Amino acid sequence: MIKEIKRLICDTVLDARTKLTPGEITSSVARQSGTDRKTVKLAIKDLVSLGELTYTYVYGTSFLERSFDRPVRISKRIVLKPPEKKYLPKPGEVIVNIAGGAAFGNGAHPTTCLALRAMDVVLGGDLCLLGRSHLSGLDVGTGSGILAIALAKLGVEKVVGIDIDPCALSEATHNVSLNGRGCQVMISKTPLERLAGCFSVIVANLAYPTLRRLSPHLSKRMEKGGVLILSGFKEPVAGDLGRTCAEQGLRLIGEETDRQWACLVLRKCGNMVWG
Ligand SMILES: C[S@@+](CC[C@H](N)C(=O)[O-])C[C@H]1O[C@@H](n2cnc3c(N)ncnc32)[C@H](O)[C@@H]1O
Structure with missing residues (x-):
């Protein structure tokens, strides 16, 4: 009992x-x-x-x-840890330092874990993304910056993390600084609708209505052949979100669930433009 x-x-x-x-x-x-x-x-x-x-x-x-007061393995390669804790990485492991704070994204929530696991798979070679040069990444609704930092640590060269919450922007900036000079992440308050450029990998852990509303803008910001990872919604609406994305030229290539939360991995139709 x-x-x-x-x-x-x-x-x-x-x-x-x-x-x-x-x-x-x-x-x-x-x-x-x-x-x-x-x-x-x-x-x-x-x-x-x-x-x-x-x-x-x-x-x-x-x-x-x-408790994230100690190193916690989230996926095959990603280990989250508080910055003050020592951890000797094993070969191939990616360490993401995240300080405790008020912004969403300490790794505890299934939606964050699902997105991190999907990123590990997508950038682990299974979808032929890694190994190509000049990958760029965008994290929409970066919160603590956890997904943006993980993208950079997984080998994405240029990463942008955006959020509408000033508190999240400040915490994400701090967390980026805790991950060393090699962590090339720019934190910005520019709304997705006004963002320029296209990205190889986009990740967005947002509420379902927000993802639905932003889907045309997410698609617009993707390179052809690029990958979009969506998290933050429950299983019953995953089908509807997948259909909404299909209308934007995105093809479903993967789906994972965790405690009724769902995560979709989609690819923008067309030949890859990076190489
Ligand atoms: C569920 S949290 C995700 C945080 C982190 N990315 C993670 O996966 O743990 C959602 C974040 O999105 C932000 N947000 C909500 N609507 C947004 C929008 N339209 N554009 C950018 N950020 C948004 C919130 O302020 C919040 O920090």
Whole structure:
């Protein structure tokens, strides 16, 4: 029973689109499991002492989140870690330093993980992207900058990360600086609709209505043969989003799901222009 409660607590934390307070998690899990709040609180305490979850504090409010206080492997090559923690990378591993903050994107959310895993596959040679010179990347809704930084670390030479939230822009800029001089990422507040140029790889972890609305602009900013990774929406709307993208000349080449969240990988029709 306690194992099931702990699993529910972790699922509640990982599935949330926003940070949740310990009180919100306790109420939700007690309601779902029919357990008293005291038992749920004890299970939370245990998960914190085991290092699975951690308390975070933003503007005087405490939240309960998955602990990223240590290096965490997200995909075959990508390992996330706090900048102050030491980690000796194994051959081929890509280390992304992300400081804790208020912006979305510490790696805990399934939508971020799905996008990171898709990027690892796309840039790992399976889709013949890596190995070609002069790849460029765009991260729409960069938040903490996590996906933009990972793109750069995976070998994309020029990366731009954009966001509409000034707090995210500042945190992303800071996180880029924590990843060394080799991390060529420009953080910008320019809206997608006003952005110039075309990109080899675009990643966007955004809410479904935003992705739908932005789909013509995303397609417009893609090089022919380029790849678009979409995350941030639930499985039931994945088909509709895929059809919307097809109307923009994008062909579905991959799909992954994690706890009812979905991620689409699409390719812009036409011959590749890079090489
Ligand atoms: C779900 S978070 C994704 C953060 C990070 N990329 C990740 O994958 O963890 C979405 C981010 O998109 C930003 N955003 C929302 N609408 C946007 C838009 N139209 N253009 C650019 N950024 C947007 C939000 O401010 C937020 O930082």
